[in-house]
Amino acid sequence: MRVGIVGLSQVGKTTIFSLLTGMEVDLFSEEHEKGIAKVHDPRVDVLAKMFEPKKVTYATLEFYDTPALKINDKKERMAVFSALQLAESLMIVVRAFENDAVSYPEVEKPVEQLKATLDEFLFRDLDVVTSRIERLENAKRKLEMKEEIELKLLKRLEEALGNEQLLSKIELTDEEKKMLGGFSLATLKPIAVVVNVDEEQFSNKDYETKAEIVELCKKNDFAYVELCGKLEMELNSLSEEERMELLKDLGTEETGIQRLSRALYNQFGLISFFTVGKDEVRAWTLKKGSTALDAAGTIHTDLARGFIKAEIIKYDDLIRLGSEKAVKDAGLMLLVGKDHVIEDGDVINIRFNV
Ligand SMILES: Nc1nc2c(ncn2[C@@H]2O[C@H](COP(=O)(O)OP(=O)(O)OP(=O)(O)O)[C@@H](O)[C@H]2O)c(=O)[nH]1
Numbered sequence: 001m002r003v004g005i006v007g008l009s010q011v012g013k014t015t016i017f018s019l020l021t022g023m024e025v026d027l028f029s030e031e032h033e034k035g036i037a038k039v040h041d042p043r044v045d046v047l048a049k050m051f052e053p054k055k056v057t058y059a060t061l062e063f064y065d066t067p068a069l070k071i072n073d074k075k076e077r078m079a080v081f082s083a084l085q086l087a088e089s090l091m092i093v094v095r096a097f098e099n100d101a102v103s104y105p106e107v108e109k110p111v112e113q114l115k116a117t118l119d120e121f122l123f124r125d126l127d128v129v130t131s132r133i134e135r136l137e138n139a140k141r142k143l144e145m146k147e148e149i150e151l152k153l154l155k156r157l158e159e160a161l162g163n164e165q166l167l168s169k170i171e172l173t174d175e176e177k178k179m180l181g182g183f184s185l186a187t188l189k190p191i192a193v194v195v196n197v198d199e200e201q202f203s204n205k206d207y208e209t210k211a212e213i214v215e216l217c218k219k220n221d222f223a224y225v226e227l228c229g230k231l232e233m234e235l236n237s238l239s240e241e242e243r244m245e246l247l248k249d250l251g252t253e254e255t256g257i258q259r260l261s262r263a264l265y266n267q268f269g270l271i272s273f274f275t276v277g278k279d280e281v282r283a284w285t286l287k288k289g290s291t292a293l294d295a296a297g298t299i300h301t302d303l304a305r306g307f308i309k310a311e312i313i314k315y316d317d318l319i320r321l322g323s324e325k326a327v328k329d330a331g332l333m334l335l336v337g338k339d340h341v342i343e344d345g346d347v348i349n350i351r352f353n354v
């Protein structure tokens with residue numbers, strides 16, 4: 001899953017990008033990077049302890065950092081969204097942290113930043129939709145049936161966007177979604193909101209306009225995460241032992257970045273299945289609703305091509321009973337065909353023949 005990081009200026013986008021991906025980034029550089037982040041899943045650590053494999057592999061997300069959006073600035077907007085063309089989902093960063101040494105974005109109140117960012121999304125989608133409508137209407141030929149249908153659909157979207165409605169809130173058939181696939185419409189993508197708080201706000205669990213932001217996220221089905229960029233940087237610079245110590249003092253077991261990667265994973269409709277053994281313990285990513293055949297294909301095309309059956313044991317059963325053999329002996333291993341829907345936490349072994 002490719003995630004675009006977006007927001008107004010100096011809100012902490014690049015800082016969070018760097019924390020997620022572990023990449024060293026020059027905050028003043030004009031270059032904007034992409035990078036891979038591990039999705040922290042404690043279950044993988046538990047499985048690794050059980051199997052002591054040579055290699056442990058976590059699920060990943062890919063992130064794109066972008067330049068700041070400027071309010072009502074079409075040129076900047078185009079630059080940002082061209083960097084987001086391939087992003088399948090968007091993470092909006094909002095700044096709550098107070099620090100006069102860091103210049104504030106054009107609007108200061110966190111909820112106003114979020115609204116301004118969403119407005120840019122709406123403007124950008126409206127730009128895309130209206131220019132396509134114009135192209136079709138000005139075509140110097142009779143439109144094909146397919147184009148007539150597209151034009152009608154686009155006009156529906158134009159009206160919604162004009163009413164400040166996010167396209168994710170509009171009922172669309174699979175056919176219609178497919179038709180819109182090439183436009184990379186921002187408000188059609190799943191969205192997560194990350195509020196970058198300071199230490200004081202972090203310990204108070206509050207900041208200015210929080211209630212409004214939470215409400216807005218709920219209303220629009222955005223994931224919502226609070227994170228203290230500064231604290232995360234500190235945690236990042238510590239040894240594993242010191243980190244655990246500090247986290248314990250903070251009353252938690254995992255860093256905000258670990259929490260964030262998991263929240264995004266859920267928000268974007270992803271699940272993990274596991275493969276286990278002496279060589280490797282590995283988490284793999286699937287969209288919710290995927291089948292055993294999809295799982296096989298994710299591991300290797302050969303496994304999909306030669307698919308016979310999938311053996312599935314539930315993560316919880318494996319942990320409770322202590323070994324694959326014990327799960328089998330208890331009659332809890334499932335043997336399923338290619339259409340079986342995979343659930344989060346399934347431990348899978350594909351039987352295949354090529
Ligand atoms: N005090 C404090 N400073 C932060 C925090 N997060 C980021 N900063 C600082 O804020 C400044 C801007 O951070 P960046 O990560 O570059 O923000 P950005 O959104 O990428 O900025 P632009 O790309 O220029 O729009 C840097 O000096 C960071 O060190 C935080 O949680 N607390």
Ligand SMILES: [Mg+2]
Nearest residue numbers: 013014027066
């Ligand atoms: Mg930046």
